[in-house]
Amino acid sequence: MASKPCSTRITSPLFHLLMLLLLPLSIQSHSTQQHQEPFKSLEGCHKGQTIKGLHAIKQYLEKFGYLPHHDHNKTGSGDDDTFDDSLESAIKSYQLNYHLNVTGILDGKTLQDMALPRCGVPDIVDGRSCSMRSGKKGSMAHFSFFPSNPRWPPSKRQLTYGFLPGVQVIGAQDLRSICRSAFDRWARVSHFTFQETQNANTADLKIGFYRGNHGDKAPFDGSGGILAHAFAPPNGRFHFDADERWATNAVAGAFDVESIAVNEIGHLLGLGHSSVREAIMFSHISDGVKKVDLHGDDIQGIRTLYNMP
Structure with a gap:
């Protein structure tokens, strides 16, 4: 989907x-x-x-x-x-x-x-599902899923990822290291493992930096607004807006690449947004902020989606 x-x-x-x-x-x-x-x-x-x-x-x-x-x-x-x-x-x-x-x-x-x-x-x-719910019956959870709860099948517990040849914004080695760390955060709380592949075209998850209209019917808007986007399973596309000012750590006036990557990976796995402001899956973030540690709401969300204990 x-x-x-x-x-x-x-x-x-x-x-x-x-x-x-x-x-x-x-x-x-x-x-x-x-x-x-x-x-x-x-x-x-x-x-x-x-x-x-x-x-x-x-x-x-x-x-x-x-x-x-x-x-x-x-x-x-x-x-x-x-x-x-x-x-x-x-x-x-x-x-x-x-x-x-x-x-x-x-x-x-x-x-x-x-x-x-x-x-x-x-x-x-699609007018059908709210990304942030104001609490689920019998719990204090505020995580959410996409309509119809799309998720990766049991046969896809190891997901491959690769880097598309878009715009180079940060060094290739820095990007690889940052994304490896971001994927590891989700691997530690789920039954997924993630493996980088050199062939992005055949990878389950495809990562790249793009500007403006880049062919996915969700054009970026230049510096200052939309930071990145990702698609629900099994689409696997994850794009950063190359027009933003990016940094490899918390720097005033720039956005931390790993903080955004951890959020977008949640979408790649099937999570929508959370209304918990401290959660990784909260939709907004300010420049100069490093936010990479999964919140309890994020962990409960991924485990609920995949029926994990």
């Missing part, structure tokens, strides 16, 4: 204008504050208002599954700035998933969360 992948970014005209103005700063710093700026003018917006810029919120919520997909090249596609019933409902769903105050209003905390870089896998896939 080829589910939509994991990504992080907003694409409003105001956002792009701000990025042009801040270009000299953004070269040195990829700060969370810069991502939040375009949304400040929308703080407090509520149903019944028409405010310039609301269409960008609608596009964001559409991208991550909270609103139906529209063809934005057609008139009347939903690219308007009217705060209607459907937008209020979508915001409430978003707030519920992220354990925010459920008001349907674009309060500061909701806008702050939306402005953070994130994984590109939608929170609601």
Whole structure:
């Protein structure tokens, strides 16, 4: 099953204008504050208002599954700035998933969360399954799966991975070492083993760095938003956005490669997002953060998906 992948970014005209103005700063710093700026003018917006810029919120919520997909090249596609019933409902769903105050209003905390870089896998896939559930009956778990719970069959307990020839962003040896470490973290808590292969074309899992439209119907958006995405089993594709500033450790203004890799590998194995902010499978992450240790919710999720004790 080829589910939509994991990504992080907003694409409003105001956002792009701000990025042009801040270009000299953004070269040195990829700060969370810069991502939040375009949304400040929308703080407090509520149903019944028409405010310039609301269409960008609608596009964001559409991208991550909270609103139906529209063809934005057609008139009347939903690219308007009217705060209607459907937008209020979508915001409430978003707030519920992220354990925010459920008001349907674009309060500061909701806008702050939306402005953070994130994984590109939608929170609601095909309108059928919510990636972050507000708790499962009888437990405090907040992990989730893709629709229909796709997973690797019992015959595929050893998965091979290889590196595609996309854009070289970090050294090949560094990337190999980082990914080996990221795979080992999942191997320690599951019945999977992972083996690198030199032939990426025949590998179960295919890793690479790409820019913009790269052929998987999930184009990257340039620096500052969608960091990476991966697909549910048995698709096996895992792509980083080459336009981001990447680092091999926690560096202010850059994103740690291993932190993102551990999250995306969870998707490759069949996990959706978690609403636990400390979990690896939480969708958002800030620059300068190293987050590589699996949380109890991540471990419970993978073991539940594969019926492990």
